[in-house]
Amino acid sequence: MTVDAHHHVWDLSVRDQEWIPELSPLRRDFTLADLIPEAQAAGVDRTVLVQTITVPEETPEFLALAAAHDLIAGVVGWTDLTRPDITDELARLRELPGGHYLKGIRHQVQGEPDPGWLLRPDVRRGLAAVADAGLVYDLVVLPHQLPACTKAADALPQLTFVLDHLGKPPIDSGALKPWATELHALAALPNTAAKLSGLVTEAAPGSWTVDGLRPYTDTALEAFGPARLMFGSDWPVCTDRATYGEVLSATQELTADLDAAARADVFHATATRVYGL
Numbered sequence: 001m002t003v004d005a006h007h008h009v010w011d012l013s014v015r016d017q018e019w020i021p022e023l024s025p026l027r028r029d030f031t032l033a034d035l036i037p038e039a040q041a042a043g044v045d046r047t048v049l050v051q052t053i054t055v056p057e058e059t060p061e062f063l064a065l066a067a068a069h070d071l072i073a074g075v076v077g078w079t080d081l082t083r084p085d086i087t088d089e090l091a092r093l094r095e096l097p098g099g100h101y102l103k104g105i106r107h108q109v110q111g112e113p114d115p116g117w118l119l120r121p122d123v124r125r126g127l128a129a130v131a132d133a134g135l136v137y138d139l140v141v142l143p144h145q146l147p148a149c150t151k152a153a154d155a156l157p158q159l160t161f162v163l164d165h166l167g168k169p170p171i172d173s174g175a176l177k178p179w180a181t182e183l184h185a186l187a188a189l190p191n192t193a194a195k196l197s198g199l200v201t202e203a204a205p206g207s208w209t210v211d212g213l214r215p216y217t218d219t220a221l222e223a224f225g226p227a228r229l230m231f232g233s234d235w236p237v238c239t240d241r242a243t244y245g246e247v248l249s250a251t252q253e254l255t256a257d258l259d260a261a262a263r264a265d266v267f268h269a270t271a272t273r274v275y276g277l
Contacts, residue, residue, distance in 0.1 A: 002248075003073070004039065004047040005271035006164060006197040006232025009065070017052060030236040032069055038235065038244040039071060045268075046073035048232075048275060050138065050164075051106050054078050060096050067098030073277040074103035076138050081107060081126025090133040103275040104162065105130050106138035115145050118152040127152065131159035136274060140164045146182035153189045160191050160274060165198030165234065169216045172204045180219045187223035193274050194224050196251055196266065197232030200241040208241055210250050217254045226255075226262035230271040 010017050011029050020027045039047065049062050049072050059077030066072035075098075079089050093102055109117055117123060130137050139149050139161055146167050153161045163186065169179045186192050196217055200208045220229060231251050238247045255266050271277065 001046070001268045002042070002044045003230070003268040003271040003277065004044045004233045004235075004248075005230040005275070006050050006195050007035065007047055007235040008050055008052050008237065009035065010052055014061075015053070015055065015057075019053070024240070026236065026240055032065060032071070035235060035244075036069075036071060042245050042248045044071075044233075044248070046277060047071055048074045048076060048103065048271065048277075050076040051078040054080075054108060056080075059093060059102070063093070063096055063098035063101050065098070066101035072101065074275045075101045076104040076106050076136075077102055078106060081105070081130070082120075082122040083126075086126045086129045087132065090129060090135070094133070102135065103277070104136040104138050106140060106164070109139065109141045109145060110168070116148045118145075118148045119155075124152070124155065127156055127159055131156060134276075136160040136162055138162045138164050139167075142168055143170065143179045143182065146179070146186055150182070150186045150189065153186065153192050157189075157191050160193065161186075161189075162274060163192065163194040164232070165202070166194055166196070166216060166220050168198065168202055169219075171199060171202040171208070171212065171216060174212075174215075176215060176219065180223075183219060184223045187220075187228070192224070193228040193230065193270060194220055195230050195232040196220065196254070198234040198237065200238055200247060200250070201234070203241065205241065210253050213250065214254055217251075221255075221258075226258055226265040227270060229266050230274070231267050 009032050062075045066075050199213050233244055233247050235244050255263055
């Protein structure tokens with residue numbers, strides 16, 4: 001079995017994706033109908049659909065999509081963590097059609113100008129509500145925000161934090177520090193996990209190679225271990241650099257030296273356990 005723990009879909013006729021540049025090849029619809037043949041060809045059995053923009057309408061749509069398609073086993077949605085009724089809102093989402101597919105919450109922390117956004121009292125209150133609801137919290141952050149992630153995870157041991165895209169390491173420059181140091185600090189906390197996802201897009205256009213990614217995936221394997229790492233395609237964002245199959249193949253090559261049990265962790269067991277798929 002293979003689980004893709006991180007992908008997106010969007011339909012520009014439903015709403016714009018303002019983060020996509022006008023001339024980008026990503027500025028078109030990417031629907032589940034586009035993904036299904038790609039996933040089937042790659043041997044992927046189940047997926048986790050992850051939010052893209054911070055609007056309340058998207059999460060209910062994704063839950064309904066999961067209810068209608070066997071491929072999607074879980075949804076990481078969005079809601080405003082700072083809203084006073086966050087507990088009630090999470091309960092409302094769980095009661096919607098497909099609500100039992102809600103497995104986590106994510107916010108575009110990478111776009112917040114305050115590097116300590118996760119440590120704000122109103123945000124920490126929302127994170128505690130996510131934990132109380134039995135959900136996990138996905139972190140989409142930049143390397144300079146990793147220290148705040150570590151402090152938040154330390155302050156909320158009851159909440160599992162999942163680091164998307166390994167915190168977007170500086171693959172284009174080839175640098176490892178201080179990213180690697182901060183990654184190890186986060187991984188030292190037992191309530192953390194991470195995704196081997198989104199790495200090809202951190203390399204310069206047209207320049208990524210498996211060998212170029214290896215120092216970063218090796219660092220993650222050393223820090224988290226296979227039992228707290230999971231494969232994610234980051235489709236369709238990855239298509240700006242590589243096909244779905246190429247991303248999966250690269251991750252398989254990068255983990256080829258692991259034993260069978262460790263590879264099973266990376267490619268399905270960790271995601272299944274962490275998200276409760």
